[in-house]
Amino acid sequence: MRERHTAQDARRAREFDVFVAGAAGRLLHTATLLTAEDPHDNPRARHLLTPALAHTYACWDRLRGEDPYDRTRQHLATRFARGAWHQYGSLGVLGRSRPPRPGALARLSPQERLILVLRLYEGVAEEQAAALLGLSQERVRAICERAVTNLLHPPRGSAPATIGPKMVPS
Amino acid sequence: MNQPRREDAVRRILQAPTPSVPPELYADVLRRGGRMLRRRRVVHRALWLLLFAAVVAFVLWALTVQPWVVPPSETTPPLTDW
Numbered sequence: 001m002r003e004r005h006t007a008q009d010a011r012r013a014r015e016f017d018v019f020v021a022g023a024a025g026r027l028l029h030t031a032t033l034l035t036a037e038d039p040h041d042n043p044r045a046r047h048l049l050t051p052a053l054a055h056t057y058a059c060w061d062r063l064r065g066e067d068p069y070d071r072t073r074q075h076l077a078t079r080f081a082r083g084a085w086h087q088y089g090s091l092g093v094l095g096r097s098r099p100p101r102p103g104a105l106a107r108l109s110p111q112e113r114l115i116l117v118l119r120l121y122e123g124v125a126e127e128q129a130a131a132l133l134g135l136s137q138e139r140v141r142a143i144c145e146r147a148v149t150n151l152l153h154p155p156r157g158s159a160p161a162t163i164g165p166k167m168v169p170s
Numbered sequence: 171m172n173q174p175r176r177e178d179a180v181r182r183i184l185q186a187p188t189p190s191v192p193p194e195l196y197a198d199v200l201r202r203g204g205r206m207l208r209r210r211r212v213v214h215r216a217l218w219l220l221l222f223a224a225v226v227a228f229v230l231w232a233l234t235v236q237p238w239v240v241p242p243s244e245t246t247p248p249l250t251d252w
Contacts, residue, residue, distance in 0.1 A: 013200075020199070024191045032189050039189035050198050057203025058210060104183055120177055121184040148180050 012060045020053065023069050027053070027076065033117045034080050036106040048083075052076040073122060074132060080114055081133055107154060112147035119144050 031045035052075040056068050063071065105113055114133070118124045119140070126144075130137045 016200075016203075017196075020196055024195065025188055028191050028195075029188045033184060039187050042189055045189070046192065046195060050195060050202060053195075053199040054202035054206055057199060058206035116180065117184065120180050148176050151180055151183060152176060 008061060012057070016057050016060055019056075019068050023072070024049075024053070027069075027072060030073065030117060030122060031076060031080075033105060033121060034076075034110075034113055036108075036113060048076060048080055052079060073124075077114060077118060077132055080110070104151060108147050108150055112143055112150065115140055115143045116147040116151070120148075 028042070028045060028049055029039075031049045032039055032042045035042065035044040035048065037043075037045055052072050055075050056072045059071065060068070105116075108116065115129060118129045118132075119126065124132075126137050126140055130140045133140070135143075
């Protein structure tokens with residue numbers, strides 16, 4: 001029993017090490033896009049990514065051929081959705097009254113950012129994104145289009161501040 | 171601007187500089203993941219133990235009480251015409 005666990009632990013550690021070496025950079029980038037932080041100062045993104053990766057590590061022996069990257073991304077997205085929608089309300093309206101952060105993505109609401117990043121950066125299919133977030137497919141498409149429009153043609157008066165106050169990690 | 175070109179423009183924005191992964195992140199993940207795994211194992215073991223204890227308790231109770239045996243009748247018809 002003990003030996004079996006030790007061998008399993010060693011194998012898991014080896015495989016997980018390879019996985020993290022390959023995927024952590026991209027996942028951290030995704031998390032940083034979600035939190036709209038500066039790429040070199042992203043405490044919230046790390047707070048988001050660490051439990052997601054830890055969860056994947058804990059589930060590693062029971063993945064049964066499922067893609068660990070996919071699993072981590074799902075966990076990341078649902079955690080962000082829960083956290084963001086609890087924090088800012090479901091429409092993300094209050095999110096805009098927070099101190100402005102640098103970056104083009106900061107002017108989008110958390111929900112718009114999440115769907116935009118899932119669809120266009122991660123290339124998740126519309127149906128999968130809808131199923132993951134518990135929204136209808138039409139809603140996901142509408143939010144994605146709105147996010148693209150807001151990102152490319154920012155509405156007047158909400159231009160992001162380039163020199164904002166330092167973001168306090170929450 | 172049509173839809174694919176707009177999406178390409180957004181993709182270019184999203185490709186912005188990639189953050190470097192801090193070295194302590196991996197250690198942190200291993201620590202938390204290991205803790206989750208150990209906790210899960212303990213819960214698993216405790217649940218199996220509970221199931222085993224319940225089965226043993228049930229078997230012992232069944233052997234002592236023997237609920238399948240029809241209890242001897244306590245009421246006898248009154249004998250009047252003897």
